[in-house]
Amino acid sequence: MASVLSYESLVHAVAGAVGSVTAMTVFFPLDTARLRLQVDEKRKSKTTHMVLLEIIKEEGLLAPYRGWFPVISSLCCSNFVYFYTFNSLKAVWVKGQRSTTGKDLVVGFVAGVVNVLLTTPLWVVNTRLKLQGAKFRNEDIVPTNYKGIIDAFHQIIRDEGILALWNGTFPSLLLVFNPAIQFMFYEGLKRQLLKKRMKLSSLDVFIIGAVAKAIATTVTYPMQTVQSILRFGRHRLNPENRTLGSLRNVLYLLHQRVRRFGIMGLYKGLEAKLLQTVLTAALMFLVYEKLTAATFTMMGLKKAGAERGPHCHQERRARSRDVLWAKEASQSRRQRAVILETATEVAEKQQQQRQQNQEHRMELWITQPLDPKSHVPLLWQSCFDSELPPGHFSGELFTEPLG
Known part of the structure; x- marks a missing residue:
């Protein structure tokens, strides 16, 4: 009524x-x-x-x-x-x-x-x-x-x-x-x-x-x-x-x-x-x-x-609700895109850093002076003497295994 x-x-x-x-x-x-x-x-x-x-x-x-x-x-x-x-x-x-x-x-x-x-x-x-x-x-x-x-x-x-x-x-x-x-x-x-x-x-x-x-x-x-x-x-x-x-x-x-x-x-x-x-x-x-x-x-x-x-006004409220949901969904998609983009950038930087470290290690190994007796690079000889696993050495020049 x-x-x-x-x-x-x-x-x-x-x-x-x-x-x-x-x-x-x-x-x-x-x-x-x-x-x-x-x-x-x-x-x-x-x-x-x-x-x-x-x-x-x-x-x-x-x-x-x-x-x-x-x-x-x-x-x-x-x-x-x-x-x-x-x-x-x-x-x-x-x-x-x-x-x-x-x-x-x-x-x-x-x-x-x-x-x-x-x-x-x-x-x-x-x-x-x-x-x-x-x-x-x-x-x-x-x-x-x-x-x-x-x-x-x-x-x-x-x-x-x-x-x-x-x-x-x-x-x-x-x-x-x-x-x-x-x-x-x-x-x-x-x-x-x-x-x-x-x-x-x-x-x-x-x-x-x-x-x-x-x-x-x-x-x-x-x-x-x-x-x-x-x-x-x-x-x-x-x-x-x-x-x-x-x-x-x-x-x-x-x-x-x-x-x-x-x-x-x-x-x-x-x-x-x-x-x-x-x-x-x-x-x-x-x-x-x-x-x-x-x-x-x-x-x-x-x-x-x-x-x-x-x-009636109920239709307008329904349309407004639909628009609000659409905006929230769009905002959520943008946030996920930003997070994904950030994660991708971090992974790329980490990959670049690992590659630089590997290149640096290879350069150090290659440029080491030879042992006069065995004609083996001194760092290699250090690894053999310390009986470290292959790919490691006793100094502090490297922080992760070779490979």
Whole structure:
């Protein structure tokens, strides 16, 4: 329970919310273009920049930022819930062990389910507010007239029932694999890089965040298209079934999309989505990592939490321990090398000394004067007279046997 309500989980949640709000604000026009391409099926422009130019020309310069506040509010709440749940569950499950790709995927999936169930009403409202006042080519779309977030909640509950706030929940639950896949790849790539270095640069974080989001978005994009249509909820389609978000409606919309536009119709707006979501996710992770590290440093908890988010501080301690062991092993190898080198030098000097002694003895033996009677060197004769073993003599000229 302490791990769930920990200060570290709160810091990660706030940092994730701030990072997502910052990134979405910067790239919000791209999200506007993506949503128009998904919902307005009869729009002829296919590229992101052409859609943005049409929106500005027809609806005004600030039109790409229409619905910014409700989107940012929903995004802030959504990412706060997701990051808090992700880090809390991971802290409870990992408990000092090294995390794995499978654990990251499971924790991300559970955090996504919690996030969807709690924040779907906010996304339904912000989708409708964002598209309110837009000029559509599709006549099947019914216009809306909301005065704000509270009024939108009131009108939806009054006219469509409270369950309409959870329109698109089923595809949203399927789409929890999007952040789960994203965090799985992000954590995996991060662990691989941290095996080679102790700290990631800003560019490293930006790139791995972008790659992880690009993979997750491409895999789940068809369901994101259905999700946007169901959240908007203003199409005059499938009138016999008002329980929007059911499996039947999801399959119906997928079938209609493929029948009208072919299989590529499921990926209409993918260019804008990839451009927006990849850049947004990369910038969000960058702000998130820097903010968590700065917060933990200021609060004196850098060692405990700066490397966690969303991977836990136990992993950092394990990496530090591995690095310390590697340093100790390297130092021990250097010491052994020094000892071996010293022993080698001593042995070489001893060998040189023995060789010099032998040469000196040979020189003395050879240069000794001969005995006039036996014509034998005097030192040799001294050895014979003293009956010393061969190779020794009675004087003190030599200290070790010849040989």
